Amino acid sequence: MLSAVQTISIFQKQPEPKVFTPNQVIFAEGQVGDAMYGVLEGEVNISVNGKVTETITGGDIFGTGALVGITNRTYTATAKTDCKLAFLDEQRFLFAVQETPMFALAVMRSYSQRLSRLEHQL
DSSP states (O other), X not given: OOOHHHHHHHHHTSSSOEEEOTTOXXXXXXXXXXXXXXXXXXXXXXXXXXXXXXXXXXXXXXXXXXXXXXXXXXXXXXXXXXXXXXXEEHHHHHHHHHHOHHHHHHHHHHHHHHHHHHHHHO
């Protein structure tokens, strides 16, 4: 299994990270998703129905549902601090999986753990 460091290293190789300021919405619950994100720097709040359920930090990934068959975002992601985020669209995601098959398992594990945490909080 890939470690968080190995997983985020895949994101660090991506060009043009996106920068967000505190309280800036990265994506909103219900929006159509087309990319997943890796936190290079900063903290991101994950919220459902306006309630923060989790804060993620450097090395974490989020928004993975968009690339594994979930059309609409199931939560809102908002920058808690200044953030630098790398992103993978479907084409880059498939390339990363092809080059590093264990990356797919890391993404699925992250996704299932987040779903489990969200279910227990709702």
